[in-house]
Amino acid sequence: MSVKSKSIQNKSKDERLRKVSRLKVLLNRPELGALGGSILVFIFFGIVAGDTGMFSAYGTINFLEVSANLGIIAVAAALLMIGGEFDLSVGSMIGFAGICIAIPAIYWGWPLWCSILFAFSMAVLVGYTNGILVVRTGLPSFIVTLAMLFILRGATLALTRLITGRTQVPGLRVLIENDPIAWIFSADAFKGLFSWLGSLGIIALRQDGTPLATGVPASVLWWIGMTIFATWLLMKTRYGNWIFASGGDKLGARNVGVPVGRVKISLFIGTAVAATIYACVQVLDAGSADTMRGFLKELEAIVAAVVGGCLLTGGYGSAIGAAFGALIFGTVSMGIYYTDVDTDWFKVFLGGMMLIAVIFNNYIRRRVTENK
Amino acid sequence: MSKNLVEFNNISKFFGSVIALKDVTMHIKKGQIMCLLGDNGAGKSTLIKTLSGVHKPTRGEIIVEGxxxxxxxxxxxxxxxxxxxxxxLALVSLMSVTRNFFMGREPMKGFGPFKTFDVEKANNIASERMGQIGIDVRDPSQAVGTMSGGERQCLAISRAIYFGAKVLILDEPTSALGVHQASVVLKYIVKAATSGLGVILITHNVHHAYPVGNSFTILNRGKSMGTFEKKDLSREKLLGMMAGGEELDKLEVELKEIDRTLKN
Known part of the structure; x- marks a missing residue:
């Protein structure tokens, strides 16, 4: 890396070339705001709640799990926002996917893995419908997916009540045990490590000798894995370049041969699939599906993506930023219980943070595009 | 040299009852710059879009290399x-020079599903290509938004050439530029033509077109007023033939008329 940058500098001996410090380069990254925000949040809770058990293994797993759930959908939402569109139907899709897993498994006797695959195929269908509607009609995705928000939520409620007579479907827990794929969404990782740490007395134990925090939840691994995958997509693949191009200038991208429509449709499928991963994690964790699951999650995902540096107008942003946005969200929403602050204030914080993030991101964009 | 790279024969384009283009014929040869001149509303944009495949011509034929x-x-x-x-220009100002240069046609490395965008190679090619036209890309990962208008124009042209253009269609490449930048871009266009490309330069600025063009097609209200070689055409005549020419003559007469009536 250092050799290469040196050779470029040798090639272009421009007297107008100003040396740009590493700090300045860093300042132009979209995820900087969320990264800085995360650090601030951790410092804050470290001071306020450092000795309350928030940062014990158990407490850490707790706020990481909340962050992870949001992070899974926020990363996909960030990719879609960079591609220039919104998906407001993510929250409803979570509820819909939940009952797509539960009803076939409980009422129709499908094997669990089969109903999970069914939920994912429904997600692809919903995402494709969103995408094709936006691309074909040219309507703002805000409107199209807002309609889908109501349609999916309504259908979830109506179908569940029609089939089961109520709005909740419990009883999934017994099915998880022997299922070949359910562990992907429900198992804890590094259990041995946690037991070992427990036996050494580093992390807290229950009375029966098992550690309080049994391992790293699957959702956290999904969150990290998806962030890495999305970042790789954005930075290192052709498709990633197409996402930036489709969001930055739809017409321009099309004129140089970027298949803008296909890119956008695939991104809509991505958010719906991410919502289904979220649903799998939640349904298998709780052992039941609820028609109201995922309520307002679409907005939280957008908040995380925006805090993470995505521009509402598209063409700019980062998956790592969105992951950090989700981390801030999760840390504060759980951390607030460890402080004396009334939890009612959480939403105030959320809105304030989003405002600051948008103002900050606007400034960053101007820096990047106006040669400062 | 007499072989035409591209021929557009009797191209017509109707939008419903509107005749946007009527029987426009143009031939483009290798190494030649053909200027397409016309006032606003003459049908230049429609013609470009037809030549580049955005619109299908209602009538007429397109012949590429025979x-x-x-x-x-x-x-x-x-x-x-x-x-x-x-x-x-089909440039995204939030994206880097490199990412713009290779937008839609990214160089890849690796195998199968692990094929990745070869950023390093792309960076090198982009700064090398831009260096060739005398534009120092200070950092190929800088956003295009930081470049000047002329630099952006050159980036877009150099991108088209890099990806194997034989015929370049340039839509008003100098219209938004200052005098110096316009001359940089025009110089680059001439260089591109001498290297063997055919160029269609669309403009309404005779002063930009005349010095660089080999032949001139004048478009007026959707019809071609003919194609002229440079030797048969003086700058004044060309100016006169632009839609404005006759109108301006008429205007002059009318103004004299008004002047006379006022004096009387």
Whole structure:
């Protein structure tokens, strides 16, 4: 890396070339705001709640799990926002996917893995419908997916009540045990490590000798894995370049041969699939599906993506930023219980943070595009 | 040299009852700059879009290197080496120079599903290509938004050439530029033509077109007023033939008329 940058500098001996410090380069990254925000949040809770058990293994797993759930959908939402569109139907899709897993498994006797695959195929269908509607009609995705928000939520409620007579479907827990794929969404990782740490007395134990925090939840691994995958997509693949191009200038991208429509449709499928991963994690964790699951999650995902540096107008942003946005969200929403602050204030914080993030991101964009 | 790279024969384009283009014929030769001149509303944009595959001509034929073809999409035209640099340049200002240069045609490395965008190679090619036209890309990962108008124009043209354009269609490449930048861009266009490309330069600025053009087609209200070689045409005559010419003459007469009546 250092050799290469040196050779470029040798090639272009421009007297107008100003040396740009590493700090300045860093300042132009979209995820900087969320990264800085995360650090601030951790410092804050470290001071306020450092000795309350928030940062014990158990407490850490707790706020990481909340962050992870949001992070899974926020990363996909960030990719879609960079591609220039919104998906407001993510929250409803979570509820819909939940009952797509539960009803076939409980009422129709499908094997669990089969109903999970069914939920994912429904997600692809919903995402494709969103995408094709936006691309074909040219309507703002805000409107199209807002309609889908109501349609999916309504259908979830109506179908569940029609089939089961109520709005909740419990009883999934017994099915998880022997299922070949359910562990992907429900198992804890590094259990041995946690037991070992427990036996050494580093992390807290229950009375029966098992550690309080049994391992790293699957959702956290999904969150990290998806962030890495999305970042790789954005930075290192052709498709990633197409996402930036489709969001930055739809017409321009099309004129140089970027298949803008296909890119956008695939991104809509991505958010719906991410919502289904979220649903799998939640349904298998709780052992039941609820028609109201995922309520307002679409907005939280957008908040995380925006805090993470995505521009509402598209063409700019980062998956790592969105992951950090989700981390801030999760840390504060759980951390607030460890402080004396009334939890009612959480939403105030959320809105304030989003405002600051948008103002900050606007400034960053101007820096990047106006040669400062 | 007499062989035409591209021929557009009797191209007509109707939008419903509107005749946007009527029987426009143009031939483009290798190494030549053909200027397409016309006032606002003369049908320049429609013609470009028809030449580049955005619109299908209602009537007429397009012959590329001797073969009759129909463009179904801009991609078809591009595949045959007809590249269009639109006025908006198809550049994304939030994206880096490199990412713009290779937008839609990224160089890849690796195998199968692990094929990745070869950023390093792309960076090197982009700064090398830009260096060739005398633009120092200080850092190929800088956003295009930081470049000047002329630099952006050159980036868009150099991108088209890099990706194998045989015929370049340039839509008003100098209209938004200052005098110095315009001359930089024009110089680059001449250089591109001498290296063997055919260029269609669309402009309404005679002063930019005349010095660089080999032949001139004048468009007026959707019809071609003919194609003229440079030797048969003086700058004044060319100015006169632009839509404004006659109108301005008429205006002069009318003004004199008004002047006379006022004096009397």
């Amino acid at each position: 073969k009759k073809t129909i463009f179904d999409s801009p991609r078809d035209a591009l595949d045959l080496g007809i590249a269009t640099v639109y006025q908006d």
